Every structure is written in C-alpha cells, then in structure tokens.
Amino acid sequence: MHKTETLKKQFILLLFFTQMLYAQTVRNYSNEFLNIGVDATAFGMGKAVTATSNDVNAIYWNPAGLVNVEDNQAALMHAEYFKGIAKYDYVAYAKPIDKESTIAFSFIRFSVDDILNTTQLIDNQGNINFNRVSLFNASDMALHIGYAKHHLLKNFDFGMNAKIVHRRIGSFANSWGFGLDLGLQYQVNDYKLGLMLRDVTTTFNAWKIDSEAFASIRNAVPEQNQEKPETLELTKPKAQFGVSRMFTFRHDYKLTTEVDLNMRFLKTNDLIATSFISIDPSVGFQLAYVDMVYLRGGVNNFQKHTKFDGSKSLSIEPSFGVGFQYNGIQVDYALSNIGGASGTLYSNVFSLKIDFGAFR
Numbered sequence: 001m002h003k004t005e006t007l008k009k010q011f012i013l014l015l016f017f018t019q020m021l022y023a024q025t026v027r028n029y030s031n032e033f034l035n036i037g038v039d040a041t042a043f044g045m046g047k048a049v050t051a052t053s054n055d056v057n058a059i060y061w062n063p064a065g066l067v068n069v070e071d072n073q074a075a076l077m078h079a080e081y082f083k084g085i086a087k088y089d090y091v092a093y094a095k096p097i098d099k100e101s102t103i104a105f106s107f108i109r110f111s112v113d114d115i116l117n118t119t120q121l122i123d124n125q126g127n128i129n130f131n132r133v134s135l136f137n138a139s140d141m142a143l144h145i146g147y148a149k150h151h152l153l154k155n156f157d158f159g160m161n162a163k164i165v166h167r168r169i170g171s172f173a174n175s176w177g178f179g180l181d182l183g184l185q186y187q188v189n190d191y192k193l194g195l196m197l198r199d200v201t202t203t204f205n206a207w208k209i210d211s212e213a214f215a216s217i218r219n220a221v222p223e224q225n226q227e228k229p230e231t232l233e234l235t236k237p238k239a240q241f242g243v244s245r246m247f248t249f250r251h252d253y254k255l256t257t258e259v260d261l262n263m264r265f266l267k268t269n270d271l272i273a274t275s276f277i278s279i280d281p282s283v284g285f286q287l288a289y290v291d292m293v294y295l296r297g298g299v300n301n302f303q304k305h306t307k308f309d310g311s312k313s314l315s316i317e318p319s320f321g322v323g324f325q326y327n328g329i330q331v332d333y334a335l336s337n338i339g340g341a342s343g344t345l346y347s348n349v350f351s352l353k354i355d356f357g358a359f360r
Contacts, residue, residue, distance in 0.1 A: 044321015045284030046298020063159025071357025179203025328358025
C-alpha cells in the first residue's frame with residue numbers, strides 16, 4: 001500500500017475516533033454523512049433542490065416531491081472522496097401506491113476500507129511484530145423509508161422519512177439510531193416553495209463500545225488519557241427552505257432556478273450566524289433542452305474564515321453538472337466542491353436514474 005494513502009487512512013481513522021470520544025449527549029454535529037447529499041443533478045445545482053426535487057431522489061432532498069413519481073423509478077450514485085480513500089454509494093427505489101401517494105426506499109453507505117489497526121503492533125515486551133497488524137473498515141450506513149401524500153393540506157404536498165442509521169468502526173464500536181424527516185412542497189404558477197425539516201424529533205445513536213478494544217487503544221496512546229465516550233448521541237434538528245422559478249423559452253428550453261436557505265440551530269461559520277441560528281444559502285440552476293439534455297451550475301457552502309493576521313475572508317464552493325436523458329434512462333455527472341472550501345478535494349459524482357414507465 002502506498003505510504004501516503006496509509007497515512008491518510010490513519011488520519012481519517014483518528015477523525016472517526018475523535019468524533020466519538022468527545023461526544024456529548026446532544027451533538028452539534030452528528031451523522032454528518034447524511035448531510036453530504038445524493039444525486040449528481042442536485043450536486044450540479046449546488047444542492048439547491050429543496051423546492052424542485054420531484055423524482056425518486058426526493059426521498060433524500062424533500063420526500064414531499066415523491067408524489068410526482070408517476071411510475072416505478074430507481075436511482076444509483078457513486079462518489080469518492082480523499083482521492084478515492086472514502087467511498088460514497090447510494091441506491092433508491094420509488095413506487096406510486098395510487099394517484100395520490102408514493103412510497104420509496106433508499107440506502108446510503110459512506111466508508112473507509114482497509115484501515116491499518118496498529119494498536120497491537122508493539123507487544124508487552126516492547127517488540128514490534130507486524131504480524132499483529134490487521135485491517136478493518138469504518139462505515140456509516142442509513143436506510144430511509146419514505147412516504148408522500150398529494151394535497152394532504154390544501155395545495156400542499158407532504159412527505160416524511162423514517163431513517164435507520166448504523167455506524168461501525170471495525171470491531172471497536174458500533175451504533176444503531178433512528179430519526180424522522182418531514183417535507184412540504186407548494187406550487188403556484190411557475191413558483192415552487194419547499195421546506196425540509198431534518199431530524200425533527202432529534203435523531204439518536206446508541207453506541208456499543210468494545211471495552212477491551214478501547215482499553216488497547218488507551219494503552220497504546222497512554223498520554224491521551226482518554227475517558228470512555230458517551231454511548232448516546234442526539235442529533236439536533238435542521239431546516240432547509242427553498243424557492244424556485246421556472247422559465248420557458250420557445251417551448252424547447254426550460255430554465256429552473258432555485259435559492260435555498262440551509263439552517264442549523266447553533267452558531268457556525270456560515271454566511272449568516274447568530275447564537276440561535278446559522279444560515280448557509282445555496283443557489284443553483286438547470287437549463288433543459290426538450291427534457292433530454294441538461295446543463296447545471298450552482299454555488300453553496302458560503303463560509304466565513306478568520307486568517308492568522310486577524311483579517312476576514314469568505315469562501316464558496318461552485319459546482320457544475322451535465323445530464324442526458326433518453327427513453328427512461330438518465331445519466332448525470334457533477335463536479336462539486338470546486339475550490340475546496342470545506343478542506344476536501346473536488347469530487348466527481350456520477351448517478352443513474354431509470355424510469356420503468358418508459359419500458360411499458
């Protein structure tokens with residue numbers, strides 16, 4: 001294994017343990033892999049799709065949009081982070097129950113594989129034995145079960161997700177969790193409004209920690225003097241509000257624009273930040289030609305930074321995407337995280353959507 005990749009995987013392992021070891025009962029940041037997003041269409045638009053998401057991928061962005069699924073749909077996505085060290089995969093399926101309601105399922109997995117476990121590298125006599133080095137995986141997984149109802153309230157479409165979360169750090173620790181998301185969409189003329197409430201009841205994760213494995217880590221790094229972490233995490237609610245407008249040109253061209261406000265109820269480095277709420281806007285567009293060829297762009301992750309000299313700066317993350325749809329098969333590509341405002345390298349995202357109604 002290349003030395004640089006080995007060091008990166010060990011660093012990522014340290015991040016996993018740091019996140020867990022300093023857990024509090026109520027977390028400002030928990031289950032963050034569920035905030036990455038899905039679908040190259042959304043990534044290409046800077047993730048500004050809360051109001052316009054209207055296919056199988058709405059199970060993630062706003063389950064209310066599932067009511068627009070007219071026949072069975074499936075979606076796949078694959079992305080890689082940290083130069084391929086971290087793998088991110090997503091699969092979803094949606095099926096209309098009748099003309100007024102839809103049910104959907106999705107599965108998300110974010111993982112770092114083949115991490116070196118060097119806690120047993122040095123034995124009790126101080127001897128180095130490479131045969132005691134093993135490999136393990138650190139993975140975060142979530143199953144979403146979504147339901148949407150058309151016009152549950154007057155002119156409002158309603159949707160909800162029940163999500164089951166499983167997180168595992170090799171044999172050292174694992175957790176199970178549960179949470180709920182709620183979504184609303186409203187349309188008037190060419191305007192659409194969308195509201196997504198994530199973790200509305202707080203999402204909990206109950207950790208089970210291997211005491212022997214934890215003791216071996218503490219013994220391997222005695223100067224850290226780590227205490228056994230909390231075994232229960234509660235994820236705070238978050239909200240997303242979006243407004244979109246569609247423009248039609250010569251019947252063949254459709255331009256969809258959207259502005260979203262992504263809200264957390266804590267103070268962060270977002271563009272708008274108070275002690276009560278922080279707001280990170282995202283802006284995106286999609287230009288479609290005869291619903292076959294798509295061009296997308298967006299900007300998101302507006303973050304304020306303080307430099308070493310005390311001066312302030314603002315960073316953003318542009319994104320770009322293209323797509324092609326023909327006979328029920330849609331292939332999309334997005335180049336996201338351009339500029340690396342979050343500290344990670346840019347990401348190539350590919351996704352596939354299949355509308356089974358086109359094959360009937």
